[in-house]
Amino acid sequence: MEVRLADNLKTLLFLIVLLSPGSIEYDLFFNFCGTWRHGNGPLRLEVKLTPGCRGLSFAANESVLSVRGRLTAECNTDKVIELHEFGLHPEKDVGFCVYWEPLLDQFKMEVGGRNLTLCYPAVPLDSCCTDLTTGANAPAGTFGIFNATIMDDFITTKTRTAFRFRADAMGCKSLCDQADQDYLRSLLFSSGPSGPRLSCGHRSTMEMEDGFGGYNVSSPARPGSGSGSGSAVRVFVPPALRRSSNSSRVVFTFFNGNPLFQDGLQNLQNLQLLQDVVDITVENQVVTNLSEPVKIGFHHNAIPDQNRRSCVSWDVHRDPLQVRWLADGCATLARGDAHTECLCDHLTYFAVLVDLKPRPLRHLLALTCISLAGCAVSFVSCVALLVFFARKRRRPANNSNKSLPAHVGLAASLALLSLLFFLTGVIANAGREAACAWAAPLLHYALLSAFAWMGVEVFHIFWLMYVDTFGLPPPYVWILAGFVLPVLPVGVLVAVGDVYGLRELEQEGTRDTYLMCWMKLNPKARLAHYFTNLTLLAVLVLAGSVVLVFVYLKIRNRAEWRQNRVMVLSMWGFILLFGTSWGLAFLDFGPLSDFVLFLFCFLNSFQGFFLMIQFCLLDWMKRRSDRGSSSTSTRNTY
Structure with a gap:
């Protein structure tokens, strides 16, 4: 009887989810993979991404792999990357994959086993560019892309010089609601989530006026965050920030569970980055060497004393293409086993890194x-x-x-x-x-x-x-x-x-x-x-x-x-x-x-x-x- 009642409740919840507004399915992410057949000379990657929502194209010839698109909300990047800097040589064909997540305005490319971040995580305010569909076919050639796949489905094994995709714009809130519904379905009809939850992120802005005396901001309340109010991250920016910046607008972006941030730990054993990450920026300015530190409090699950934790940051100006977490410029204060406070003298992405290996013993x-x-x-x-x-x-x-x-x-x-x-x-x-x-x-x-x-x-x-x-x-x-x-x-x-x-x-x-x-x-x-x-x-x-x-x-x-x-x-x-x-x-x-x-x-x-x-x-x-x-x-x- 109890089993039948539970099944009925699951069915009712499923119908509510299906019949709720915005239940039309859109693509929450897009990935395209292929193998680049090139010549024997030096190789380079050319990337040009601009705001808008028209589409995305990939082209390849003897020496250049090109990625061009108009599909981001805010990201505007134009890069030429010499691939020999990443240890890629022309002796073998080069495999690559592209990952686009419209909810985070995030564009990542994997080339020859190296992860390159081309558009950093953010929170689109209005429109998200999604539902990329195949456009006109390009001619075959000696050099180009073969074994192409979309979302792990084969397109063709032939070598083509280019692949083009059209995109559609939609409201980011609808896409975010769909992500929550998909997560709910995975909880209702399986033993647990089928994969990492696609988090929409949360964005908050603040204007620093004359006489600015500091500002506190918190991430949205979330059950199980470890704090009494449910806010997993709390930030205090000091008055020194106003004196050190030309702009008065500060943007806070809170992320949870974004796999991109784990890329910097792929070759490091016994290290784990906690799920919460916060990005703090002043518009159009790089802020370093603050006279008063920014205070960031992370509330998390209990961490045993023998596991060392460190406040780390990813400086996208120092490492613009690859995620690299460093402890430089941050001091770590353990405020209990479930609370870590970071004191940092610059602005960028911040998180807490935990060493799963026991803390080395003194003496x-x-x-x-x-x-x-x-x-x-x-x-x-x-x-x-x-x-x-x-x-x-x-x-x-x-x-x-x-x-x-x-x-x-x-x-x-x-x-x-x-x-x-x-x-x-x-x-x-x-x-x-x-x-x-x-x-x-x-x-x-x-x-x-x-x-x-x-x-x-x-x-x-x-x-x-x-x-x-x-x-x-x-x-x-x-x-x-x-x-x-x-x-x-x-x-x-x-x-x-x-x-x-x-x-x-x-x-x-x-x-x-x-x-x-x-x-x-x-x-x-x-x-x-x-x-x-x-x-x-x-x-x-x-x-x-x-x-x-x-x-x-x-x-x-x-x-x-x-x-x-x-x-x-x-x-x-x-x-x-x-x-x-x-x-x-x-x-x-x-x-x-x-x-x-x-x-x-x-x-x-x-x-x-x-x-x-x-x-x-x-x-x-x-x-x-x-x-x-x-x-x-x-x-x-x-």
């Missing part, structure tokens, strides 16, 4: 050396600590020590974590992806197990201090919590798949990389990291900090705590047991970021070593004090 070599040294020392220290606990347990006086099972579990889990982290680089380089398929889940299990045993220590100390010394759960409960429970999330992630694998870390400013087995960088793995590692760590640090305060309030007035060394040593011991130092992971920001990063790396990689020193000192102090006084409850907790 990777130094941090790696510290981590590996710390893990090696901690592994040896934890093994020594386990031997120490085993010998201590044999003493009759320690049989009643309720804390010993928790300490043993923590030392064992830290030993496993230190060993696996020390070996992960070797495993990743030797076995690559195949070895990381099992090494990465094992390392994740060791980390979760260490966190779990730190949580056991938090609960254990709180129970001893505030609840009941004799009512502690039996040791097998701690073993289940510390060693068995972490198997569940790791097992689920392994079953889900595509979470664990080879991870490559890059040193900032160099090409040096470090391989390790860990979680991947896809959205699935990132979500798993947030819900397992960061969530558990946040709960652990919060609980440990709270219990640390409770313990301090409970025993601060005891006689032995009046000795500073006992107080400092005891509090440091609780911090190690509770894993509070791992909370530095949440403080990696601001001017002290580097200091926090090194402190986090040092304290946590050497955690096993510090624990060994802590327990050995406490044991020494306990044996020394037992010679003259009885033991205290503070020491019994260790």
Whole structure:
């Protein structure tokens, strides 16, 4: 019943779309392709496009490929392009394609695999030139165009000297409405849009009068743009623009989803240009080196911190034929994961470029050396600590020590974590992806197990201090919590798949990389990291900090705590047991970021070593004090 109702609703919407005004189909774009058969001399491309709506023609001879037309709204271009500048030589026939989009007044040509922008994207105000139809046939020749196609349909395989097309003018608003209707049909009768949405763009103008104090303008509201009002782009032009320009009229043009702007990224991997692009111009003038920057705020979907974003611009005066995005003249301010502000000292096309490859790590070599040294020392220290606990347990006086099972579990889990982290680089380089398929889940299990045993220590100390010394759960409960429970999330992630694998870390400013087995960088793995590692760590640090305060309030007035060394040593011991130092992971920001990063790396990689020193000192102090006084409850907790 529900399926039939949904089908009926789709049919009703389809009829509404068909019967709505302006439902006559026009061509939203035009493309013509062919192969140019030429001579052996130098080759050149001649292009002449003017405003109007009469038609378009292509002609070719031994050395010249000519494109002439009167079909643009505003574009007026007359160019002679020597094709050897683009690496095209006369040994082979040259394939080419022409793409015309009347909604954007955009004319692009692909010659020998090179994209040339001949008319830049704009927004026609009134009339759009479309529906190009074949005109009179040109004679065949030795040199010319063969294998010609229109909209991927073959015209002829013969070599002709020219092809001509007639065009018709129509209102741009009707054409834009048709584009919206086509997009709606693709949503209603398929699982998603059949291709990129043809956006009409939006144009806004502003006059700078005397006493101009700046101006704010926003793109049209659009659902899902990431901002509260729905405007994806907001622009502020400063008063300095009026002083730097002879003209008073400023034109703002907003684009969304135009594939042309992606052309500059064809040979660049791991880079993505966000869909929103804004063009800011002052009529008949090139504006550069503004004393106050233009502010452009882009609201977008959330971008993870590890992906670098940059404000970029395409200067059509520097690169008039090919799209080339540069960061020159723009500063980037990240105002949150879904808001980027660009401060630029010139006017042209602006967008946000995202590096899909993780942000290079600061001080990777130094941090790696510290981590590996710390893990090696901690592994040896934890093994020594386990031997120490085993010998201590044999003493009759320690049989009643309720804390010993928790300490043993923590030392064992830290030993496993230190060993696996020390070996992960070797495993990743030797076995690559195949070895990381099992090494990465094992390392994740060791980390979760260490966190779990730190949580056991938090609960254990709180129970001893505030609840009941004799009512502690039996040791097998701690073993289940510390060693068995972490198997569940790791097992689920392994079953889900595509979470664990080879991870490559890059040193900032160099090409040096470090391989390790860990979680991947896809959205699935990132979500798993947030819900397992960061969530558990946040709960652990919060609980440990709270219990640390409770313990301090409970025993601060005891006689032995009046000795500073006992107080400092005891509090440091609780911090190690509770894993509070791992909370530095949440403080990696601001001017002290580097200091926090090194402190986090040092304290946590050497955690096993510090624990060994802590327990050995406490044991020494306990044996020394037992010679003259009885033991205290503070020491019994260790």
